[in-house]
Amino acid sequence: MRPQDIATLASHCARCGARDRSICSAIEDEDLNHLAVHSQHIDVAAGQCFIEQDELARDFFVVTEGHAKLFTLMSDGRRQVNGFAGQGQFLGLAANERYAFSAEALTPLKLCRFSHDGMRLLTAQFPTLEQRLLSEASNELVAAQGRMLLLGRKTARERLASFLIERGAGCHQATTIELPMTRTDIADYLGLTIETVSRTLNALRRDGLIDIDHITRIHLRNRHAIAALASGEAA
Amino acid sequence: MRPQDIATLASHCARCGARDRSICSAIEDEDLNHLAVHSQHIDVAAGQCFIEQDELARDFFVVTEGHAKLFTLMSDGRRQVNGFAGQGQFLGLAANERYAFSAEALTPLKLCRFSHDGMRLLTAQFPTLEQRLLSEASNELVAAQGRMLLLGRKTARERLASFLIERGAGCHQATTIELPMTRTDIADYLGLTIETVSRTLNALRRDGLIDIDHITRIHLRNRHAIAALASGEAA
DNA sequence: CGATGTATTGACTCTGTTCAAGATATGTGG
DNA sequence: CCACATATCTTGAACAGAGTCAATACATCG
Numbered sequence: 001m002r003p004q005d006i007a008t009l010a011s012h013c014a015r016c017g018a019r020d021r022s023i024c025s026a027i028e029d030e031d032l033n034h035l036a037v038h039s040q041h042i043d044v045a046a047g048q049c050f051i052e053q054d055e056l057a058r059d060f061f062v063v064t065e066g067h068a069k070l071f072t073l074m075s076d077g078r079r080q081v082n083g084f085a086g087q088g089q090f091l092g093l094a095a096n097e098r099y100a101f102s103a104e105a106l107t108p109l110k111l112c113r114f115s116h117d118g119m120r121l122l123t124a125q126f127p128t129l130e131q132r133l134l135s136e137a138s139n140e141l142v143a144a145q146g147r148m149l150l151l152g153r154k155t156a157r158e159r160l161a162s163f164l165i166e167r168g169a170g171c172h173q174a175t176t177i178e179l180p181m182t183r184t185d186i187a188d189y190l191g192l193t194i195e196t197v198s199r200t201l202n203a204l205r206r207d208g209l210i211d212i213d214h215i216t217r218i219h220l221r222n223r224h225a226i227a228a229l230a231s232g233e234a235a
Numbered sequence: 236m237r238p239q240d241i242a243t244l245a246s247h248c249a250r251c252g253a254r255d256r257s258i259c260s261a262i263e264d265e266d267l268n269h270l271a272v273h274s275q276h277i278d279v280a281a282g283q284c285f286i287e288q289d290e291l292a293r294d295f296f297v298v299t300e301g302h303a304k305l306f307t308l309m310s311d312g313r314r315q316v317n318g319f320a321g322q323g324q325f326l327g328l329a330a331n332e333r334y335a336f337s338a339e340a341l342t343p344l345k346l347c348r349f350s351h352d353g354m355r356l357l358t359a360q361f362p363t364l365e366q367r368l369l370s371e372a373s374n375e376l377v378a379a380q381g382r383m384l385l386l387g388r389k390t391a392r393e394r395l396a397s398f399l400i401e402r403g404a405g406c407h408q409a410t411t412i413e414l415p416m417t418r419t420d421i422a423d424y425l426g427l428t429i430e431t432v433s434r435t436l437n438a439l440r441r442d443g444l445i446d447i448d449h450i451t452r453i454h455l456r457n458r459h460a461i462a463a464l465a466s467g468e469a470a
Numbered sequence: 471c472g473a474t475g476t477a478t479t480g481a482c483t484c485t486g487t488t489c490a491a492g493a494t495a496t497g498t499g500g
Numbered sequence: 501c502c503a504c505a506t507a508t509c510t511t512g513a514a515c516a517g518a519g520t521c522a523a524t525a526c527a528t529c530g
Contacts, residue, residue, distance in 0.1 A: 072380055072381075072383070072384045074384065074388065074466070074467040075466065075467060075468055076467055076468075078388045078467065079388070080380075080383050080384040080387045080388050082380050082383055093372070093373055093376055094373065094376035094377050094379070094380055095373060095377065096370075096373060096374065096377060100376070100377040100380045100381070101380055127362070130365050130366070130369065131365070133369055134365065134368055134369050134372060135331075137328070137369060137372035137373065137376065138328055138329065138330060138331060138372065139331065140376055141328055141329035141335070141372060141375055141376060141379065142329050142330065142331060142335040144329070144376065144379035144380075144382075144383070145307055145315075145317050145329055145335045145336055145379075146307075146335070147379075147383055148307070148315050148317055148379070148382055148383065148386060149307045149309065149315040151383060151386035151387045151426065152315045152386045152423075152425075152426030153309065153313045153314070153315050153426065155485080155486095156485075156486065182507095182508070182509090183508075183509065183510095184508085188387075190387075191386065191387030191388065192486075192487095193486075193487060193488080194508090194509075194510095195486085195487075195488085195509095195510080195511085196485090196486055196487075197509095198509060198510055198511080199486090199510080199511080202510075202511090215494090215495075215508080215509070231309070231310065232309040232310060232311055232313065233310055233311075390517080390518095391517075391518065417476070417477090418476075418477060418478095419476085427518075427519090428518075428519060428520080429476090429477075429478095430477095430478080430479085430518085430519075430520080431517090431518055431519075432477095433477060433478055433479080434478080434479080434518095437478075437479090450476085450477070450526090450527075
């Protein structure tokens with residue numbers, strides 16, 4: 001890992017750290033040299049797979065730039081997208097011996113890779129890092145339970161509303177959302193078909209809840225109503 | 236915590252530890268005294284709630300006897316059962332400031348309770364414990380992804396087959412499954428209605444895949460076929 | 471044994487899927 | 501810069517799997 005990569009990672013993680021999302025926020029600046037020894041910077045082209053379901057889980061990853069999708073496949077091609085990962089997101093906790101999911105770049109992607117072995121050395125050196133990992137895992141478990149509720153019990157309309165609110169979270173004022181994924185990815189994320197996603201989004205537009213500025217850009221006109229829909233408090 | 240409770244916990248955890256499922260397997264016998272200082276034995280009557288969704292998350296729990304269900308509620312009463320917990324199971328990782336789920340005893344239940352504060356002291360003393368917690372969280376994340384696939388993409392028949400296989404796991408030979416939960420719980424676990432659960436189980440019986448000895452006892456006649464169904468390799 | 475809660479079965483409905491056609495983007499080469 | 505080719509997205513019509521509502525059967529427990 002070159003010095004400029006460390007700087008890049010550090011600056012990215014500093015940004016993410018503000019929202020307490022990045023794993024790197026557990027590591028102080030002066031410790032970044034140790035980090036550098038055990039990590040490696042990687043570029044992935046859009047559409048390329050960098051984690052393969054059922055492969056031996058040797059590495060963890062941190063997204064430093066771009067977006068990725070995580071998904072599970074069935075033998076007949078049915079697909080469930082488990083999540084999307086953006087800047088600062090940590091990947092690879094959902095694995096024992098082998099990865100439980102595949103991961104593919106949605107946009108040109110920059111990753112920081114840590115071997116499990118390297119990670120063990122790091123956690124031995126920085127106990128806070130292990131706490132940080134555990135807290136990250138807890139966050140993901142909470143999110144997973146929210147998604148089970150969505151997939152098991154919510155209507156198509158509620159699923160889309162939940163998706164929009166989730167995507168819009170963090171941006172307190174900016175109610176315009178960028179969607180780096182296709183309709184197919186959204187459908188597989190929400191347990192629906194592309195047709196239902198398309199129809200439902202346009203229904204939300206007709207009802208004045210959103211504007212669809214562009215296929216990849218959606219404006220929330222009535223965030224409060226969308227949030228109510230998402231949590232099931234609607235007629 | 237009384238000495239006999241420690242013994243009970245230890246013996247239970249020893250049993251579970253064989254399958255590497257219990258959190259206590261990280262703690263050696265001679266350390267159980269330290270454990271005792273920070274833990275508390277609790278009895279819960281069947282039907283009683285012992286974790287309340289959105290309450291401040293102050294404690295972790297280990298099930299030492301009996302069965303519990305974990306679930307999430309929507310304001311209109313829709314319910315998603317996130318999982319069932321039996322002997323040796325660790326509860327409470329899916330929480331940040333507050334619990335992301337509620338938990339209720341299905342049978343008379345014995346729990347071991349650890350305060351978060353006590354847990355911090357314990358993990359400081361036994362670094363392996365924190366690794367154990369992280370590994371437990373990883374297992375749960377893997378399981379969560381399996382459930383997302385189930386809830387998002389599987390048919391009712393495949394969901395029931397998956398449920399039976401999951402319940403039958405561990406018991407390599409014994410193909411008779413005890414179900415400590417009601418049909419309503421199963422339905423809310425699989426994202427279905429009780430009617431669909433009932434109809435589908437009886438369809439599986441008619442097709443010679445299972446016997447329903449009793450409402451709460453199911454015998455797997457053709458485990459291989461059920462497993463194939465569960466993973467979606469069927470007509 | 472009757473009372474109550476739980477499970478099964480049946481008839482009908484509805485939400486979301488499937489299949490198919492058309493529209494809109496994105497990208498390429500002339 | 502435009503025409504064509506390909507992807508992706510939208511829209512429509514028919515269908516199906518699971519849900520809803522309602523009646524009946526079965527357990528469990530006093």
